[in-house]
Amino acid sequence: MRIYVCIKHVPDTAANIRPLGGTAFDETVKFIMNPYDEYALEQALRIRENGAGAEVVAVTVGKEVAVSTLRTALAMGADRAILVKTDAYFTDSAETGCLLHSAISRDGSPDLILTGRQSVDTEGMQIPYRLGALFDMPVAANVVAFSMDEGRVIVEREIEGDVREVIEMTMPCVVGAAKGLNQPRSPTLPDMMKAKKKEIRVIPQADLGFLAPVPAVELLGLQTVPDRGRGSILVGEPERKNGAGASVPAPERGQGSIVEKERLWRGSAFSSRRGKARSKKPAWAP
Amino acid sequence: MGALTAARQDPKGEVYALLPEPNAEACHEVLRQYGADRIVVIQTPEADLSPFPEGQAAVLAAAIDRFQLDALLGASGEAGRDLLARIASIIGAPLILDCLDIDFPSGTVRKSHFSGKTTATLRLNSRPWILGLRPNIITEQIDPRPGDIVVYEIPLHVSKRLVIREVKQGSSGGPDVSEAEIVISGGRAVGSAENFRILKECASVLGAAVGASRAAVDAGFASHALQIGQTGKTVSPRLYIACGISGSVQHFAGMKTAKVIVAVNNDPDAPIFQKCDYGLLGDLFEVVPALTRALGPGRSK
Numbered sequence: 001m002r003i004y005v006c007i008k009h010v011p012d013t014a015a016n017i018r019p020l021g022g023t024a025f026d027e028t029v030k031f032i033m034n035p036y037d038e039y040a041l042e043q044a045l046r047i048r049e050n051g052a053g054a055e056v057v058a059v060t061v062g063k064e065v066a067v068s069t070l071r072t073a074l075a076m077g078a079d080r081a082i083l084v085k086t087d088a089y090f091t092d093s094a095e096t097g098c099l100l101h102s103a104i105s106r107d108g109s110p111d112l113i114l115t116g117r118q119s120v121d122t123e124g125m126q127i128p129y130r131l132g133a134l135f136d137m138p139v140a141a142n143v144v145a146f147s148m149d150e151g152r153v154i155v156e157r158e159i160e161g162d163v164r165e166v167i168e169m170t171m172p173c174v175v176g177a178a179k180g181l182n183q184p185r186s187p188t189l190p191d192m193m194k195a196k197k198k199e200i201r202v203i204p205q206a207d208l209g210f211l212a213p214v215p216a217v218e219l220l221g222l223q224t225v226p227d228r229g230r231g232s233i234l235v236g237e238p239e240r241k242n243g244a245g246a247s248v249p250a251p252e253r254g255q256g257s258i259v260e261k262e263r264l265w266r267g268s269a270f271s272s273r274r275g276k277a278r279s280k281k282p283a284w285a286p
Numbered sequence: 287m288g289a290l291t292a293a294r295q296d297p298k299g300e301v302y303a304l305l306p307e308p309n310a311e312a313c314h315e316v317l318r319q320y321g322a323d324r325i326v327v328i329q330t331p332e333a334d335l336s337p338f339p340e341g342q343a344a345v346l347a348a349a350i351d352r353f354q355l356d357a358l359l360g361a362s363g364e365a366g367r368d369l370l371a372r373i374a375s376i377i378g379a380p381l382i383l384d385c386l387d388i389d390f391p392s393g394t395v396r397k398s399h400f401s402g403k404t405t406a407t408l409r410l411n412s413r414p415w416i417l418g419l420r421p422n423i424i425t426e427q428i429d430p431r432p433g434d435i436v437v438y439e440i441p442l443h444v445s446k447r448l449v450i451r452e453v454k455q456g457s458s459g460g461p462d463v464s465e466a467e468i469v470i471s472g473g474r475a476v477g478s479a480e481n482f483r484i485l486k487e488c489a490s491v492l493g494a495a496v497g498a499s500r501a502a503v504d505a506g507f508a509s510h511a512l513q514i515g516q517t518g519k520t521v522s523p524r525l526y527i528a529c530g531i532s533g534s535v536q537h538f539a540g541m542k543t544a545k546v547i548v549a550v551n552n553d554p555d556a557p558i559f560q561k562c563d564y565g566l567l568g569d570l571f572e573v574v575p576a577l578t579r580a581l582g583p584g585r586s587k
């Protein structure tokens with residue numbers, strides 16, 4: 001059995017992203033394996049270890065530096081890796097799907113393709129579906145439980161409101177992993193040493209015959225989202241009632257705009273420095 | 287309904303509502319109220335497509351072609367994402383999920399990149415566009431239209447290679463966290479699954495959904511389905527109340543676009559106070575029950 005795991009090289013989720021005009025951003029930040037892809041890889045490794053005798057191949061579309069994330073994948077236990085090398089950081093999702101599809105189908109025929117549920121950089125939320133269509137395989141994403149039995153895969157997928165769908169698919173198929181599926185392992189030092197000997201095949205994007213004229217979805221620019229700034233802080237005792245049951249101002253040392261506080265906290269048991277008992281319920285209260 | 291309102295923003299657009307449920311007459315009036323020029327009622331030989339997501343996507347993809355639609359809009363909650371991504375993949379169309387807004391004349395949309403730290407402007411260069419809107423990002427508006435019924439019968443062979451065998455209801459109950467107008471979330475400081483009860487009580491008087499930070503989920507206080515943030519759900523409610531949550535970037539990734547953020551924390555230096563609208567410095571075990579009492583049915587005038 002052969003399992004392909006799609007892995008993306010992305011900035012650390014805690015990194016500060018600094019747009020540099022146009023579509024550029026400061027790429028000197030720390031990069032990691034896309035967190036959801038760790039669940040995908042872990043699942044593939046568990047299938048192999050559970051005696052299915054699988055070969056696990058990690059595949060990435062990205063710039064040359066993405067090799068470092070493939071090394072991590074190899075250290076975690078992938079057997080070998082493929083890098084489809086691109087020049088630009090951003091590739092349109094549809095195109096990434098095509099590149100993954102052609103890299104994988106040139107390499108061999110997959111029994112199972114695992115991906116994460118989404119990339120944490122571009123948040124495309126679609127590669128598993130693109131691959132499903134290109135390979136003509138069934139797809140389930142946002143998967144939190146997985147089992148395999150005689151050519152069938154049974155997964156549980158999380159949907160709205162704490163509801164799960166139990167889905168049965170025929171193999172080969174595509175599965176998009178989510179948090180909760182498993183606990184990914186951390187590679188040890190010896191694992192990392194061993195990984196250095198494993199093969200990473202690098203295929204330039206152009207070799208796969210995709211030199212996109214204009215992508216269907218074109219990134220025009222990136223803007224920083226400003227933080228809200230410091231909130232108006234309210235300090236006080238949650239509840240202090242007088243005999244008549246009305247709120248009585250509690251001592252308060254908050255900073256920030258009191259006008260704003262009044263707007264929001266009218267009618268709650270909290271009170272601001274101005275100390276008026278309030279009676280109207282907030283606009284958003286039921 | 288938000289998708290209908292968004293579609294109406296296209297100055298030249300004629301708005302079709304695609305309804306794969308043949309017996310959902312109850313919806314017709316609502317669709318007219320929110321601006322459907324036409325309602326396409328889709329009928330298939332398969333009586334119930336609900337166990338077959340591939341079939342549902344195939345009929346909607348066929349309807350896009352049949353009515354030569356230029357764009358398909360939907361909500362990108364978990365179910366919407368799945369359906370829209372299937373449809374876009376079938377027809378090889380450009381897809382942008384979790385859009386924050388759409389500018390029809392320029393064919394551009396904005397969406398979050400890097401977990402809400404930046405906003406990307408993206409241009410669609412081919413049709414049809416398949417777009418999913420972040421739930422709650424657009425306030426639906428009444429704009430009555432005729433909503434003429436068009437029946438579209440499609441002889442579809444449904445593939446059975448993927449079947450939904452069962453739908454399991456989780457234990458949380460209450461409204462769904464990604465679509466709720468008010469969300470009240472608990473973090474590590476809540477301390478136990480049992481203590482989440484105080485948040486649930488407050489949620490029920492507010493009509494809110496309960497959410498959780500990853501620390502609370504990992505500690506087993508709340509189910510995975512309630513996790514908000516980078517590796518959890520993205521929410522955009524009118525009011526977000528974070529209780530005993532420190533305000534990590536990964537948590538903010540999931541709730542940054544809430545209209546108003548209120549933080550309850552007993553540490554004046556908690557990072558969340560630096561990026562919220564209102565901070566309540568206090569112990570959540572006092573503040574939350576006080577809120578429940580203040581806003582609950584028996585509240586004093």
Ligand SMILES: Cc1cc2nc3c(=O)[nH]c(=O)nc-3n(C[C@H](O)[C@H](O)[C@H](O)COP(=O)(O)OP(=O)(O)OC[C@H]3O[C@@H](n4cnc5c(N)ncnc54)[C@H](O)[C@@H]3O)c2cc1C
Nearest residue numbers: 473474475499500501515516517518530531532552553570
């Ligand atoms: C790849 C990756 C993905 C992640 N994804 C997510 C995600 O999706 N969602 C998410 O939430 N996190 C995520 N995290 C984790 C994130 O970095 C934080 O660790 C997490 O959000 C912290 O949760 P917390 O705020 O509940 O806990 P803490 O950081 O421990 O904060 C607890 C807060 O409660 C306050 N407090 C204590 N007692 C009280 C009291 N009695 N009353 C009021 N306040 C009190 C404290 O002052 C403190 O500020 C992710 C991390 C990584 C690396």
Ligand SMILES: Nc1ncnc2c1ncn2[C@@H]1O[C@H](COP(=O)(O)O)[C@@H](O)[C@H]1O
Nearest residue numbers: 006007061115116118119124125126127
């Ligand atoms: N450039 C890429 N290289 C390899 N895998 C990718 C790439 N982009 C996305 N994926 C995979 O597809 C999943 C969903 O990504 P996305 O559709 O971009 O949100 C990710 O979790 C990865 O498993």
